[in-house]
Amino acid sequence: MRMIKRLERSPTLILAVITAGFIIFGYSTSILKITDFIIFCIYVLGYDLLYGHMGRLSFGHMLYLGAGAYGTALCAKYLSSNVFLAILCGILFGAAIGGILGPILIRTKGACFALLNLAFNQVGHFLVLVPLAKITGGEDGISLHFTGYRFLDFSNIHQLFFLSLISLILVAFLIIKFTHSPYGILLKGIKENETRVNFLGYNTYRYKLITFVLSTTIAAFAGALTTLNYNYANPSFIDPHRSVEVIFATLMGGAGSVLGAVIGGAAFMTISNYLPRYILRWEMFLGLALLIIAFKFRKGIWGYIREI
Amino acid sequence: MADTILLAKGVTKRFDGLTAVHNVTYEVKAGETAGIIGPNGAGKSTFFNLLTGFFIPDEGQIFYLGEEITRTPSYERVNRGIVRTFQLVSVFDTMTVLENMMLSRIRQGRDYRSKRRFFFKSVYHPDLVDECLQALDTLGIADKADIKTSDLSYGEKRELEIVIALSLNPKVLLLDEPFAGLSPIEIGHISRVVQQLSGKFAILIVEHKISKLVELVERLCVLNEGTLVCSGTPGKVICDPQVRECYWGKEETA
Numbered sequence: 326m327r328m329i330k331r332l333e334r335s336p337t338l339i340l341a342v343i344t345a346g347f348i349i350f351g352y353s354t355s356i357l358k359i360t361d362f363i364i365f366c367i368y369v370l371g372y373d374l375l376y377g378h379m380g381r382l383s384f385g386h387m388l389y390l391g392a393g394a395y396g397t398a399l400c401a402k403y404l405s406s407n408v409f410l411a412i413l414c415g416i417l418f419g420a421a422i423g424g425i426l427g428p429i430l431i432r433t434k435g436a437c438f439a440l441l442n443l444a445f446n447q448v449g450h451f452l453v454l455v456p457l458a459k460i461t462g463g464e465d466g467i468s469l470h471f472t473g474y475r476f477l478d479f480s481n482i483h484q485l486f487f488l489s490l491i492s493l494i495l496v497a498f499l500i501i502k503f504t505h506s507p508y509g510i511l512l513k514g515i516k517e518n519e520t521r522v523n524f525l526g527y528n529t530y531r532y533k534l535i536t537f538v539l540s541t542t543i544a545a546f547a548g549a550l551t552t553l554n555y556n557y558a559n560p561s562f563i564d565p566h567r568s569v570e571v572i573f574a575t576l577m578g579g580a581g582s583v584l585g586a587v588i589g590g591a592a593f594m595t596i597s598n599y600l601p602r603y604i605l606r607w608e609m610f611l612g613l614a615l616l617i618i619a620f621k622f623r624k625g626i627w628g629y630i631r632e633i
Numbered sequence: 634m635a636d637t638i639l640l641a642k643g644v645t646k647r648f649d650g651l652t653a654v655h656n657v658t659y660e661v662k663a664g665e666t667a668g669i670i671g672p673n674g675a676g677k678s679t680f681f682n683l684l685t686g687f688f689i690p691d692e693g694q695i696f697y698l699g700e701e702i703t704r705t706p707s708y709e710r711v712n713r714g715i716v717r718t719f720q721l722v723s724v725f726d727t728m729t730v731l732e733n734m735m736l737s738r739i740r741q742g743r744d745y746r747s748k749r750r751f752f753f754k755s756v757y758h759p760d761l762v763d764e765c766l767q768a769l770d771t772l773g774i775a776d777k778a779d780i781k782t783s784d785l786s787y788g789e790k791r792e793l794e795i796v797i798a799l800s801l802n803p804k805v806l807l808l809d810e811p812f813a814g815l816s817p818i819e820i821g822h823i824s825r826v827v828q829q830l831s832g833k834f835a836i837l838i839v840e841h842k843i844s845k846l847v848e849l850v851e852r853l854c855v856l857n858e859g860t861l862v863c864s865g866t867p868g869k870v871i872c873d874p875q876v877r878e879c880y881w882g883k884e885e886t887a
Contacts, residue, residue: 502752502753503752503753505755505756505757506750506751506752506753506754506755506756507735507736507739507750507751507752507754507756508751508752509756510728510732510735510736510739510756511736511739513725513727513728513732514725514728514736516727517725517726517727517728518723518725520687520723521719521723521724521725522736523706523707523708523711524685524707524708524711524716524717524723525708525711525736525737525740525797525801526708526711526712526740526741526801527708527740528706528708528709529708
């Protein structure tokens with residue numbers, strides 16, 4: 326118990342545990358697979374900022390991951406072969422989509438916010454599949470070959486693993502900083518009672534927009550790394566049906582904490598990658614697990630460990 | 634007009650055909666402690682919400698220090714000095730008492746106006762913690778700083794809400810039914826706090842417990858069915874036959 330409290334209070338310890346955990350996990354299983362896990366955890370961290378910290382549940386967050394993935398792929402294909410420029414393009418594209426949709430979306434909350442996100446996600450998915458198929462490659466997507474940058478070679482799975490891990494640590498560090506700052510307390514306040522925060526003199530609209538754009542930017546970063554990891558971008562990266570994955574991971578790990586998000590992301594990816602080997606219809610298990618979490622472990626795995 | 638700090642001029646608010654506040658003109662003078670009473674459903678809270686920007690009036694205007702603020706958002710009004718408490722105590726239950734305090738102090742603290750500090754520096758800065766503890770101590774709840782707010786009694790939450798309101802540097806403090814749900818001891822405590830604050834800035838109290846309000850305010854108004862019925866010193870108002878009929882008359886005969 327004391328160890329858990331100590332871990333929670335020390336950002337350095339949290340980041341060290343995440344780093345060590347993924348290195349051990351990666352080198353004892355499959356580096357390629359764990360790179361995928363790490364990227365998904367970045368996505369979950371971005372989503373958790375919106376849902377876990379600010380209390381806004383979105384059913385369409387794949388749109389922003391897809392924006393990052395396609396932004397990177399399109400930049401690499403049509404503009405520049407520089408990997409970092411392509412990643413930056415993907416991130417900026419996700420941030421721009423968040424910046425454009427944010428002012429509309431954050432005026433709503435609850436079911437309306439969740440469903441509007443889903444609606445925009447479906448529009449984005451359709452745009453990629455049909456009207457923009459000439460640029461995006463439609464159902465086939467865009468295939469790429471990332472060569473590397475100077476001494477970096479991204480066809481080397483170890484280098485890609487460490488690039489993803491450094492990215493995860495950076496995002497986790499940023500979120501720890503945010504949540505321990507006055508801004509973090511403000512988010513907590515908005516989650517509990519937005520009107521009250523308004524009557525403390527805060528323009529909640531501004532902070533909700535900042536949080537939304539930050540969340541979409543982090544999701545886009547995860548999307549950019551996904552393209553780099555797979556060497557392609559296809560419509561499954563923006564598929565609204567997959568938006569449930571990040572919600573599931575957040576709930577599973579425990580919303581509102583960096584460790585919860587990372588544990589949830591890793592647990593979800595473990596289930597979805599390894600369970601199909603033993604159970605053909607593994608999605609049913611996922612549904613059952615969600616039911617158990619909803620009824621028995623409402624604060625998720627990390628929430629449960631904290632309360633032991 | 635010179636010492637009028639807050640003025641509502643002919644404000645009306647309707648909800649689906651029901652007129653909650655009808656053509657009310659009311660002013661709060663700098664430094665005075667005034668009260669508004671009225672039976673349930675008289676429109677007191679709606680009027681409060683109009684003054685603080687929670688609702689926008691359908692008709693009429695609101696002025697603050699001579700400047701029109703009818704459509705000014707609530708957070709902007711707070712930053713200019715119009716601070717309120719709520720009928721149902723409104724503090725953040727998921728936070729500790731100290732965190733509740735911090736959230737209000739940060740807004741006013743000069744140091745946190747820098748974006749770098751607001752987004753990246755730890756909120757537990759020794760100066761800020763000291764400042765918050767001192768503020769909590771004014772109402773004797775500093776020893777509860779690390780307690781989750783949900784574990785406080787209703788009266789303690791009310792005290793915390795008032796400390797928070799005071800930390801926002803009010804020029805006009807609007808207290809919405811500050812005695813609702815409190816025990817007689819707690820009411821006495823809050824009354825003493827209000828008496829100590831009288832004269833430092835304008836205070837407007839909306840209350841149901843008339844006996845308590847009479848002791849606290851210099852000027853009393855009665856709102857009934859959304860209309861201002863009577864205004865004057867507390868002694869004059871409670872003797873007004875119209876007030877007796879619309880307020881106590883109904884209560885006593887019931």
